[in-house]
Amino acid sequence: MQAAATTHAMTLPQRLKDAFSVAFIALLLGIPMIGLTTTDEGGTALKVLTRWPALALFVAICFVGRLALQVVREALARRRARRPAKAPAQAGSSRLLTVIGWAGVGAALLVPVAFSDNRYAVDLATTVLIYVMLGWGLNVVVGLAGLLDLGYVAFYAVGAYTYALLSTQLGWSFWQALPVAGGVAAFFGVILGYPTLRLRGDYLAIVTLGFGEIIRLILVNWTSFSGGPNGISEIPRPGLFGYNFTPPGSEHSIADLLQIDYSPMQRLFFLYYLILALALLTNLFVRGMRKLPTGRAWEAVREDEIACKALGINTTHIKLAAFAIGAMLGGFAGVFFAARQGFISPESFTFSESAIILAIVVLGGMGSQMGVVLASLVLVLLPELGRDFAQYRMLLFGAAMVLIMVWRPGGILAHRAPTLVYTGPKGDQA
Amino acid sequence: MMLQLSGLNAHYGHVHALCGVDLAVQGGEIVTLIGANGAGKSTLMMSIFGVPRASSGRILFEGEDITQLPTHQISHRGIALVPEGRRIYPRMTVLENLQMGTAKADPTNFQTDLDRMEALFPILADRRDQRAGTLSGGEQQMLAIARALMSRPKLLMLDEPSLGLAPLYIKKIFQIIRELKRDFGMTVLLVEQNANHALKVADRAYVLQHGRIVLSGTGAELLASPEVRAAYLDGGGGH
Numbered sequence: 001m002q003a004a005a006t007t008h009a010m011t012l013p014q015r016l017k018d019a020f021s022v023a024f025i026a027l028l029l030g031i032p033m034i035g036l037t038t039t040d041e042g043g044t045a046l047k048v049l050t051r052w053p054a055l056a057l058f059v060a061i062c063f064v065g066r067l068a069l070q071v072v073r074e075a076l077a078r079r080r081a082r083r084p085a086k087a088p089a090q091a092g093s094s095r096l097l098t099v100i101g102w103a104g105v106g107a108a109l110l111v112p113v114a115f116s117d118n119r120y121a122v123d124l125a126t127t128v129l130i131y132v133m134l135g136w137g138l139n140v141v142v143g144l145a146g147l148l149d150l151g152y153v154a155f156y157a158v159g160a161y162t163y164a165l166l167s168t169q170l171g172w173s174f175w176q177a178l179p180v181a182g183g184v185a186a187f188f189g190v191i192l193g194y195p196t197l198r199l200r201g202d203y204l205a206i207v208t209l210g211f212g213e214i215i216r217l218i219l220v221n222w223t224s225f226s227g228g229p230n231g232i233s234e235i236p237r238p239g240l241f242g243y244n245f246t247p248p249g250s251e252h253s254i255a256d257l258l259q260i261d262y263s264p265m266q267r268l269f270f271l272y273y274l275i276l277a278l279a280l281l282t283n284l285f286v287r288g289m290r291k292l293p294t295g296r297a298w299e300a301v302r303e304d305e306i307a308c309k310a311l312g313i314n315t316t317h318i319k320l321a322a323f324a325i326g327a328m329l330g331g332f333a334g335v336f337f338a339a340r341q342g343f344i345s346p347e348s349f350t351f352s353e354s355a356i357i358l359a360i361v362v363l364g365g366m367g368s369q370m371g372v373v374l375a376s377l378v379l380v381l382l383p384e385l386g387r388d389f390a391q392y393r394m395l396l397f398g399a400a401m402v403l404i405m406v407w408r409p410g411g412i413l414a415h416r417a418p419t420l421v422y423t424g425p426k427g428d429q430a
Numbered sequence: 431m432m433l434q435l436s437g438l439n440a441h442y443g444h445v446h447a448l449c450g451v452d453l454a455v456q457g458g459e460i461v462t463l464i465g466a467n468g469a470g471k472s473t474l475m476m477s478i479f480g481v482p483r484a485s486s487g488r489i490l491f492e493g494e495d496i497t498q499l500p501t502h503q504i505s506h507r508g509i510a511l512v513p514e515g516r517r518i519y520p521r522m523t524v525l526e527n528l529q530m531g532t533a534k535a536d537p538t539n540f541q542t543d544l545d546r547m548e549a550l551f552p553i554l555a556d557r558r559d560q561r562a563g564t565l566s567g568g569e570q571q572m573l574a575i576a577r578a579l580m581s582r583p584k585l586l587m588l589d590e591p592s593l594g595l596a597p598l599y600i601k602k603i604f605q606i607i608r609e610l611k612r613d614f615g616m617t618v619l620l621v622e623q624n625a626n627h628a629l630k631v632a633d634r635a636y637v638l639q640h641g642r643i644v645l646s647g648t649g650a651e652l653l654a655s656p657e658v659r660a661a662y663l664d665g666g667g668g669h
Contacts, residue, residue: 293533300530303519309481310513312505312581313533418523422558 010070019066026062030055094417097370104373108276112269119268126272126340128380130333133279135360135372136286137329142358143367144286144295145322146302148205151192151212152357155185155327157219157349159334164232164344165225174238178335185331186324188215193323197316200305212354219346231345237267238274238339245270271340278336282329283369290419294321299367299419363404365411374412378404431490432457432585432617433478433509438487440470440477447473449641450487455585460611460618462632462649464625464662470641471621472514475589479504479511491585506534510583514590514621516574520563524554527562527573531580539582547576550606568599575606586610587619592627600624604631625662629653637662 010018035055038046108129115121134156141149162181166172172180192211196204219226226232237245243254245267254266289295297318300308308315338344360379364371382400386393404412433455440448447470455461465471477484480501489497496504505511510531519527528547532540548555551572557565562573571591578586588607592600604627610616622628629635632649637658645652652658 296526296530297533299522300519303521304517306513307517307519308530309501310479310505310511310517311531311533311577312502312510313530314500314502416521418526418559420523420526420529422525 010074015067015070018070019063022066023059023063027055027059030058034058093415097413097415097417101370104370105280112272116265119265122265122268122272124381124384126268126275128376129272129275129279130337130340131357131360131376131380132373133275133282133333133336134330134357135364135376136279136282136369137326137333138357138361139326139364139367139369139372140286140289140298140329141322141326142361144290144298144302145319146298146366147196147319147322148201149208149323149326150205150351150354150358151208151210151215152326152330153349153351153354154192154212154215155188155330156334156337156353157215157346158185158188158327159331160338160344160349161219161226161232161334162331163335163338164235167236168232168234174236174335174339178332181335182328182331185334186328189323189325189327190320192327193320197319209351209354212349212351216346216349219349227345229345229347231343231347232338233343235338235342235344237342238271238336240270271336275336275340278332282332285329286369289325294318296419298322359401363401363411365408365413365415367416368411368413371411371413378412431455432492433619434488434490435474435478436488436490438474438477438489439485440473440482441485442473442482447482447641448477448484451638451641451643453636453643455617455619457584457617458611458615459633460607460620460631462620462622462628462635463638464622464628464635464652464658465638466661467623469638471638472589473641474638475511475587475619475621478509478587502533505581508582508584509587510578510581510585511587512571512574512578512589512591514593516567516570518562518565518570518573518577520561522562523559524557524562524565524573525559527577528554528580531577533581543580543582547579550579550609551576568595568602571595571599571603572606575603579610583616585617585619587621589621590623591620592622592624600627604628607631625658626653629658 035051037049037051039049041047108125111125112122115125134152137155138149138152141147141152159181162184163172163174163177166177166180167174192208196207199207220229222228223230239245239252240254243252243257246253247262253262286295290299294317297308297313297315298321300311300313301315301318301322305315308318337348341348356379360372360375363378364373364375378400379397383393383397386396389396408414431454433453435451435453438448438451438453439446451474453461453463453474463471463474473482476482478489480497480499484497487497488495491504491507491509494507496507499507519530522530525544528544529540532543548558553569554573554576557569562570565573575586575588575591591603591607595603607618607620608631611618620628620632629649629652635647635649635652636643637645637652645655645658647655653663
């Protein structure tokens with residue numbers, strides 16, 4: 001019943017035998033699980049009832065399902081065999097990705113227009129974009145430099161708390177705090193990076209996991225500094241050139257300035273476009289970095305660190321740069337998060353956030369920018385769309401992740417665009 | 431003297447891997463280091479690069495003491511290493527691999543150096559945009575050598591370049607080593623298990639045993655030496 005058996009076309013008796021054996025196992029498993037059920041008879045008595053028709057149906061479904069699965073698998077195997085063995089034309093798929101990328105940006109710009117009266121949709125799209133930005137940031141560390149980081153949420157938290165404290169304590173505005181918070185997060189990135197320079201893989205993962213927890217525990221316990229479990233509230237919302245999205249009549253209201261009717265949706269749209277702009281800038285920044293010597297060396301360090309040393313690449317600087325830049329981008333996302341929520345607490349920065357961001361990078365395809373977008377859409381929208389399934393929601397979520405990994409073990413988009421393309425002897429080699 | 435090791439000791443944990451090694455390489459010559467598995471050949475190469483750091487002794491390169499320099503600085507002095515097992519970047523293209531060799535080189539030289547390498551290794555021009563991991567073992571070795579040469583080194587160190595290659599490619603690799611010396615005046619320090627081939631291309635050679643230099647001489651001398659023949663050429667550890 002292994003996959004290997006189904007790669008060759010099976011004869012009908014073989015198929016039936018295979019399906020029968022599956023049905024038999026289903027029957028054995030089904031007798032206690034489906035065939036028998038208990039009902040409460042009142043008091044302490046339990047009565048065992050039998051459900052043979054349901055069991056028969058279950059076994060029949062397994063039998064037919066197995067037959068159908070064989071057919072589908074064989075069709076897939078045949079199609080795979082027919083596909084030419086040589087690698088697909090890289091240029092073609094790169095161009096296609098570019099087109100899809102621009103279409104995605106266009107669609108993202110139109111979201112508030114299309115959902116102008118749907119608060120929920122715009123909010124959800126904003127959440128997706130936060131995860132896209134976090135994914136692009138973590139992609140630098142995990143996807144490009146190959147440094148497995150399980151504590152990325154720490155930098156998100158550092159960014160969020162830096163803005164929250166600067167704004168509530170010192171009255172800094174969003175735009176003043178943004179670069180500072182990015183710098184603070186980058187500093188924490190170096191603090192994490194320095195002691196872990198010699199670690200790789202699982203060992204690095206454990207240390208980063210611990211780092212993420214340390215930051216969260218500090219935030220929980222250092223009450224006088226961070227507000228402890230109560231968090232920080234009344235964080236100012238971001239404004240635009242000193243004007244705020246507040247009702248008319250209040251100080252510096254954009255509605256008054258532009259002489260337009262006030263609607264609470266305006267602030268939502270502004271937040272949406274703000275995170276869209278931040279995310280796109282992140283993307284351009286990372287794209288640009290990949291073409292610079294440091295960014296190129298990230299991938300080289302991921303591929304083979306010893307070779308890098310032999311070629312005179314300073315792997316210490318390269319890894320610290322990856323940690324610092326990844327952390328900075330996470331910090332920016334954190335600032336936006338704090339400004340959007342208006343309230344933050346350590347609850348928002350648990351390990352499960354790190355795990356989701358990492359899942360976005362891995363499912364999307366390590367190092368793939370477009371993959372991060374697709375994976376964010378899947379991982380954020382799926383649990384939302386799945387709300388109708390009530391308690392089966394997370395089951396659905398898990399099943400989707402397993403399916404993606406089975407279907408595309410290298411991530412949704414495993415394609416890697418070369419950073420350097422030959423342009424001929426006289427051409428520009430940048 | 432281009433490279434001079436004197437009294438070099440190195441340890442891996444408690445293992446004394448190199449015991450007072452003295453070795454010299456002059457500009458423009460091919461020096462070979464032969465020895466059995468585990469004799470410390472690769473350790474000697476790597477300790478020149480500071481991994482592991484020499485626990486005592488001195489490494490001079492063009493008269494400068496490089497014993498304590500950081501690894502990347504040693505490389506920037508003009509030493510390039512082709513590590514054992516090739517260690518190309520499999521998911522990057524051939525062109526990108528070559529570019530990684532130019533970490534500190536002048537970027538305006540890139541095209542000239544690329545043309546030079548593609549003339550020396552025509553196969554790399556054909557495979558330019560292919561992922562390096564899809565190359566055959568011999569092609570990967572060519573790429574590894576070309577990548578190291580992209581930094582315009584004064585001294586090229588090759589660690590077991592013929593390891594695991596088909597006989598045709600082994601011949602080709604040694605042919606290239608000869609050409610590098612003849613056409614570019616390259617200085618080469620070569621570590622090999624394939625003693626027969628290595629001694630034939632070498633001007634001078636050292637035999638390393640349990641971390642000590644036990645024999646040295648010209649390539650021809652060692653090739654004729656009964657001890658070397660017995661240990662590394664006629665059966666024994668040789669191929």
